Amino acid sequence: MSENIVEIDxxxxxxxxxxxxxxxxxxxxxxxxxxxxxGSGSGKTTLLRLIGGQIKxxxxxxxxxxxxxxxxxxxxxxxxxxxxxxxxxHGALFTDLSVFDNVAFPMRExxxxxxxxxxxxxxxxxxxxxxxxAHQLSPTELSGGMARRVALARAVALDPNIIMYDEPFAGxxxxxxxxxxxxxxxxNDALGxxxxxxxxxxxxxxxxxxxxxxxxxxxxxxxxxxxxxMQSTLPFVHQFVHGExxxxxxxxxxxxxxxxxxxxxxxx
Amino acid sequence: xxxxxSTLFTGMAKLLRGIGRRMIERIWRLGAGARLFFLTIIYSGxxxxxxxxxxxxxxxTGVMSLLIIVVSxxxxxxxxGLQGYNTLQKYGSSEAIGVLVALSLVRELGPVVTALLFxxxxxxxxxxxxxxxxxxxxLSAMExxxxxxxxxxxxxxxxxxxxxxxxxAALFSxxxxxxxxxxxxxxxxxxxxxFWSQMQANVDVRDDIVNGVIKSVVFGVACTMIALFxxxxxxxxxxxxxxxxxxxxxxxxxxxxxxxxxxxxxxxTV
Numbered sequence: 001m002s003e004n005i006v007e008i009d010x011x012x013x014x015x016x017x018x019x020x021x022x023x024x025x026x027x028x029x030x031x032x033x034x035x036x037x038x039g040s041g042s043g044k045t046t047l048l049r050l051i052g053g054q055i056k057x058x059x060x061x062x063x064x065x066x067x068x069x070x071x072x073x074x075x076x077x078x079x080x081x082x083x084x085x086x087x088x089x090h091g092a093l094f095t096d097l098s099v100f101d102n103v104a105f106p107m108r109e110x111x112x113x114x115x116x117x118x119x120x121x122x123x124x125x126x127x128x129x130x131x132x133x134a135h136q137l138s139p140t141e142l143s144g145g146m147a148r149r150v151a152l153a154r155a156v157a158l159d160p161n162i163i164m165y166d167e168p169f170a171g172x173x174x175x176x177x178x179x180x181x182x183x184x185x186x187x188n189d190a191l192g193x194x195x196x197x198x199x200x201x202x203x204x205x206x207x208x209x210x211x212x213x214x215x216x217x218x219x220x221x222x223x224x225x226x227x228x229x230m231q232s233t234l235p236f237v238h239q240f241v242h243g244e245x246x247x248x249x250x251x252x253x254x255x256x257x258x259x260x261x262x263x264x265x266x267x268x
Numbered sequence: 269x270x271x272x273x274s275t276l277f278t279g280m281a282k283l284l285r286g287i288g289r290r291m292i293e294r295i296w297r298l299g300a301g302a303r304l305f306f307l308t309i310i311y312s313g314x315x316x317x318x319x320x321x322x323x324x325x326x327x328x329t330g331v332m333s334l335l336i337i338v339v340s341x342x343x344x345x346x347x348x349g350l351q352g353y354n355t356l357q358k359y360g361s362s363e364a365i366g367v368l369v370a371l372s373l374v375r376e377l378g379p380v381v382t383a384l385l386f387x388x389x390x391x392x393x394x395x396x397x398x399x400x401x402x403x404x405x406x407l408s409a410m411e412x413x414x415x416x417x418x419x420x421x422x423x424x425x426x427x428x429x430x431x432x433x434x435x436x437a438a439l440f441s442x443x444x445x446x447x448x449x450x451x452x453x454x455x456x457x458x459x460x461x462x463f464w465s466q467m468q469a470n471v472d473v474r475d476d477i478v479n480g481v482i483k484s485v486v487f488g489v490a491c492t493m494i495a496l497f498x499x500x501x502x503x504x505x506x507x508x509x510x511x512x513x514x515x516x517x518x519x520x521x522x523x524x525x526x527x528x529x530x531x532x533x534x535x536x537t538v
Binding site for chain 1 (some may be wrong): 400401404405406408409411412413414415416420
């Protein structure tokens with residue numbers, strides 16, 4: 001059994017002739033919480049989709065548990081996905097099902113467990129995220145933070161080996177953010193799983209991640225432990241970690257001269 | 269002169285390119301729609317195994333469409349009664365009003381108007397629901413859970429539409445006949461016995477009722493599949509879902525009217 005549960009080798013991905021990722025190399029060791037960070041539009045979520053096999057790379061490969069993801073047929077892919085759980089950015093809860101039925105969904109669809117056992121398991125998962133009391137509610141009755149916690153309970157419903165989080169902290173209030181942060185780490189350790197977090201929230205991610213990859217311009221711009229990256233003098237990492245307005249990532253979108261543009265406007 | 273020619277040429281080339289692009293897009297969409305249809309048939313087994321999913325959708329597409337179908341059918345039947353009597357009495361055959369109302373409804377208006385109302389009521393709801401499921405990543409979430417969205421979401425809705433449509437069309441014809449009766453017999457005073465006996469004698473099970481049922485099944489397949497495909501193919505934005513919903517009504521309505529002509533031609537020939 002390899003030390004790394006997920007390995008990305010020389011991966012390139014793009015569409016319409018434009019490469020979004022160029023020769024990316026990453027490893028995700030078993031039992032660790034690894035974060036992929038970078039600015040908006042840097043292709044972080046696309047990396048999760050590549051790991052999940054929802055899209056195919058142009059070059060290179062993603063291996064999950066030693067198996068090349070994009071070479072799997074439909075059955076092989078589904079078998080692989082049963083070992084993964086994914087928390088989507090906005091939860092992606094099924095709005096026609098209650099909180100209970102959302103968490104029970106993967107159990108009912110993918111296992112032959114009796115309903116009595118499913119009930120107990122769902123209540124245990126919801127208890128772990130602190131929402132056992134909300135099991136009868138509809139997803140439309142939940143706050144953003146609560147929806148994210150229910151989605152987390154659903155993602156870990158079948159005790160996956162890999163849990164992927166797409167922007168788990170986006171749009172949450174500080175209390176919910178703290179709760180989610182704590183849950184990601186504790187669930188990872190309790191289940192003995194490997195967590196892959198895609199985020200641009202530095203403070204929360206650095207608090208729980210064991211290792212961090214920075215993605216910029218389609219490449220791995222930097223990598224290391226949160227402590228190393230906090231001390232980094234690389235201009236991009238420094239700008240990102242300290243939230244500086246200007247730096248290698250410019251404040252202004254590329255444009256023609258400001259003066260020329262204003263005069264052009266006036267002459268219209 | 270040369271400049272005008274060049275501008276004209278560029279304009280023509282742009283126009284042709286635009287037409288070509290649109291044609292390719294339409295053909296591509298037709299292919300994608302056909303692919304979804306075949307995948308739906310292939311993965312239908314699962315939705316039959318868990319028929320409660322299909323039953324639930326029959327409730328949403330069929331039962332929830334009942335009100336609009338029944339009310340429309342009643343008015344359509346009453347108008348048929350009035351118009352029919354107005355014309356038939358000129359030839360002294362006002363007793364044939366029953367058969368006129370029944371044949372119009374069973375052969376044509378029942379299946380066609382039901383399909384048009386279905387496209388507007390249930391079709392748009394299906395497109396919006398599937399489109400929003402896509403926009404809110406619910407379909408992606410299913411895929412990531414190793415659950416096939418075509419088997420779990422598309423197939424039950426497809427069969428629900430196919431089952432609900434003939435039942436709704438039969439109800440439409442039944443209520444329409446009742447509407448025609450209300451106008452012709454109690455209101456105008458056509459003989460009660462003549463109304464029903466003429467209908468009984470002239471409406472044929474094979475030529476009229478079975479053909480009507482065949483039409484409504486075909487419309488059910490077309491309308492439901494169009495609604496499902498438009499939702500499944502909608503860009504995951506508010507604008508994308510809104511356009512998809514509009515397209516469902518437009519394409520379904522045109523498909524129903526076109527298919528009606530084709531089916532009627534075959535039925536009359538055979």
